[in-house]
Amino acid sequence: MPNKQEPLLKAVGLTKEFGFGRQKTLAVAGVDIELKEGEVITIVGESGSGKTTFAKMILGLIAPTGGEIYFQGQLRDISTYKKKLEYWKNIQAIFQDPYSAYNIFHKIDSVLMDCIRMRGGGNLPHKEKVKMMTEACSFVNLKFEELTNKYPFELSGGQMQRLMIARIFLLDPKILIADEITSMIDACSRATILDMLMELRDKIGMTVIFITHDVGLAYYVSDKVYIMEKGLFVESGTPDEVILHPQETYTKRLISDVPKIYEEWDLSTV
Numbered sequence: 001m002p003n004k005q006e007p008l009l010k011a012v013g014l015t016k017e018f019g020f021g022r023q024k025t026l027a028v029a030g031v032d033i034e035l036k037e038g039e040v041i042t043i044v045g046e047s048g049s050g051k052t053t054f055a056k057m058i059l060g061l062i063a064p065t066g067g068e069i070y071f072q073g074q075l076r077d078i079s080t081y082k083k084k085l086e087y088w089k090n091i092q093a094i095f096q097d098p099y100s101a102y103n104i105f106h107k108i109d110s111v112l113m114d115c116i117r118m119r120g121g122g123n124l125p126h127k128e129k130v131k132m133m134t135e136a137c138s139f140v141n142l143k144f145e146e147l148t149n150k151y152p153f154e155l156s157g158g159q160m161q162r163l164m165i166a167r168i169f170l171l172d173p174k175i176l177i178a179d180e181i182t183s184m185i186d187a188c189s190r191a192t193i194l195d196m197l198m199e200l201r202d203k204i205g206m207t208v209i210f211i212t213h214d215v216g217l218a219y220y221v222s223d224k225v226y227i228m229e230k231g232l233f234v235e236s237g238t239p240d241e242v243i244l245h246p247q248e249t250y251t252k253r254l255i256s257d258v259p260k261i262y263e264e265w266d267l268s269t270v
């Protein structure tokens with residue numbers, strides 16, 4: 001059993017350098033982070049600051065060039081494909097462009113069926129699987145019966161985002177990384193999507209890493225905010241500390257780009 005005191009996920013001196021010689025880019029410059037179970041954090045930074053590279057290393061999609069990642073107190077080992085699949089049961093991501101996440105030749109029921117299989121439910125009776133898929137869809141206000149024979153590209157952007165949350169519902173990961181997921185949708189669906197994600201967080205107790213350049217989102221959803229500049233976390237703390245009382249010039253600048261954070265992000269009125 002994992003020790004409750006241990007952070008769920010920990011990165012120490014995590015570094016990623018792309019390229020060689022003059023072409024070298026230090027995308028992530030040695031960052032430390034500790035995440036507790038059920039914690040919601042947001043990484044905020046301007047474009048090119050290293051947010052996605054950080055996320056991909058945590059996900060095990062790209063290899064760090066320095067530092068270590070610990071999961072449930074153990075040095076993460078994803079040296080074989082089998083170990084990677086095991087790790088991915090615990091950590092999942094949704095990205096900005098929901099269409100890119102799906103195989104466009106797979107119908108929606110097979111997309112959802114894959115999630116059940118990944119969680120080890122491949123041998124359940126068909127009726128049971130349909131029940132699980134129906135439940136996952138209704139959680140995000142989609143009707144499973146209307147989706148079964150459709151392909152992902154036949155859905156609207158908002159429906160696709162909701163389908164992604166239905167997938168997470170079935171996959172039941174310990175950690176979810178959401179990278180710029182709200183930047184492509186309108187304010188109304190944005191609030192709905194965030195509400196659904198937070199509800200899902202409460203339901204399955206997952207840890208969430210939001211990645212965004214939207215300071216308003218960070219303020220409203222996070223337990224802790226990390227400000228990323230040129231591959232480093234330059235400031236971190238509670239939303240009140242970091243967003244209402246920023247210390248760094250860079251943070252102050254990011255915040256001044258969003259003058260009306262209160263008005264725009266009153267989710268209670270949506």
Ligand SMILES: Nc1ncnc2c1ncn2[C@@H]1O[C@H](COP(=O)(O)OP(=O)(O)O)[C@@H](O)[C@H]1O
Binds near residue numbers: 026027046047048053
């Ligand atoms: N595959 C790659 N090859 C070379 N450079 C990359 C690659 N991916 C990202 N970078 C560079 O790393 C830096 C950080 O990029 P990224 O992590 O995508 O930032 P963000 O998500 O904050 O916009 C940028 O300078 C980017 O050009």
Ligand SMILES: [Mg+2]
Binds near residue numbers: 051052053180
């Ligand atoms: Mg990015």
